[in-house]
Amino acid sequence: MDGVGLSLGVVSAVIQTYTAVTSAYDVYLSVKEFPSTYRELRTAFMVERYRLEQWGEQMLSDVQQQRVDKEHNLALWKLFQTVFDSMWAAFQESNKTLEDYGHIVGVSKSGDMSELLESMQISVKQPPKRSVIGLARTIKFVLRDKKKMEHLVKELCYWNDSLDKMTDRLAQESMRRRLRVRFSTGNVDQLEQLQAAASLLQHRDLEEMASARTVIEKGYSSERPSLPPDAILASSALARATTPNPEENFRLEMNQLDFGQNLPFMTDQTRALATTSRGESIIVDWRLCRDDTWRRQNPKAFRQRTENLTRVLNSDLKALNVAVLHCVGYLDQSSTVTGYAFRIPPEATPGQKPMTLHSLLTNVTKTSDVPDLGERFELAKALTSTVFEILNLGWLHKNIQPKNVLFWPKPGTKDEPNYSKPYLVGFDISRPNQPGEMSEKPLADPDDDIYRHPDYRAQNSRSFLPSFDMYSLGIILFEIGTWRDVGYQGRRSSRPQLETHNSDPRYIEKVVMGAPVKDLKRHMGAKYRDAVTACLSQKLDSIWDPKRAFENPEARLRHFQTEVQAKVVDAIAVCSA
16 A cells, blocks of 8 residues: 555544544433443543543644654544554443443444444434433443442543643643633532542542632622622523632731831731741732722622632642732721731742832833843743633633732842743732622822723723733733833833823724834744734634623633633643744
8 A cells, every 4th residue: 555545544534433422421411310320420521521522633634644654744633543442342242232232223243333433423412212221221230330440430531641741732722721611600510520539530629629719609609698689690500509618827027027127008009028826938919999989888898808718829739820929818907908818839039029020111221131032931831820710710810910920030130131921910809700890990190090901990891801801912012022111111212102091991002003013023922922812802802792692601701711711721821032
């Protein structure tokens, strides 16, 4: 057989076996009477089925198939075939379900795989009446053996891991992001099943996501009784959520901390270093809001929200690569001013003050003050991934700006920023992305307001949307690309003076979205420029248009996150110096 014929034969065999394996998954997932004690196993099968589907879309596309003969990578495709054969064997060896099913629909046990596959494709979609009873009997028998099912799904997970390792790192990261988006939900029961399934399969990122979002949903549920009646919307999923453990107490007292010379002062954007009674170095982020009326009139609800936010920021999010500090508790300066205490990062020297992105952007006096292109790309990737994962948890930050991005010096240096380790703070006015949730605004300041979406700066602003956080991120990405404070765009002598000021809600649209953004291609590349444009063009807002019908709020968020990943996150991820 010539090379072309051999290539076509290998591709055809891989696709045929891949389809057979996905059909085998569907046989399990089509069972309606799944025992309640096995629900986490069904979720585990759903996770692995989706992983296989995503891999197929990535690697079995027409473009990839056409590359087989051109690049002579037949060995790789033969490895694909080996893995799919192993998956197929795992289904058969575990319980003989596919073999029995093939026998029921009239395929001999010695028949070849294509014959069995052909019958399955027809029968799974529209099974003959005489085959349903036999299939149900077989699968119910298998479901009674929990250890056998666990062994099967673990083996399938192992082979999925093997397939993932045959792709490059960026493809693997992209597929993991899509996996987290697919299984993020506000339903606490489903989150708990996902957490158990992820623990079984050692998907640490899924487990942490499910755990953190469970904290958010349960916290939101516990807040609702304290909110005004007209702010509470019915939600069957949240109604089943339980109240967080009352024994958890994150409240700290002022006399428990030693602030030294850094005495706290009640003002926005102020942070103070302190030491706990155990000698642990922390940083306290003191926050105010624009109007504290709700806080004063609803002290119980405000306290509950403070505790819930602390609990979320106390969650283990390492596997999600979220650039946030670990919160250890909160303090009260007054009934309306709260400080959130964070551990300083492990690479920081105790007592070292952090720098903000804002201070670095506004204090450029020489060429060496501008980080290398590679450092700027890594910074952009870290912040983009962080905002994306926060939104995927069903949370809104609402105050993304350079003053809320911290850096500590590189180990062994006094003041050289560690650009690869940014930390996003300023969460005080953040909230769950839930209908009816009380929403607060940050203090008004023209230099800070420039980072807010124009529809959120207006006097009668609309409710905050996830796309508004992406808009704020887009401005920071623009600043990272130019390494220049966005408020100074248009002030260069080489540019015509524009009749606008940064207090104008349309400042970004009038000043930045023209030549400055287009010029990013020259410095950062086309993909980076396009990602910034996607954030700032406000096209992402249209997904939240009430006229656009979605099955439920989760489907809307999933569609939004899918768009954000394709246009922003994945585009930034591939940028390199």
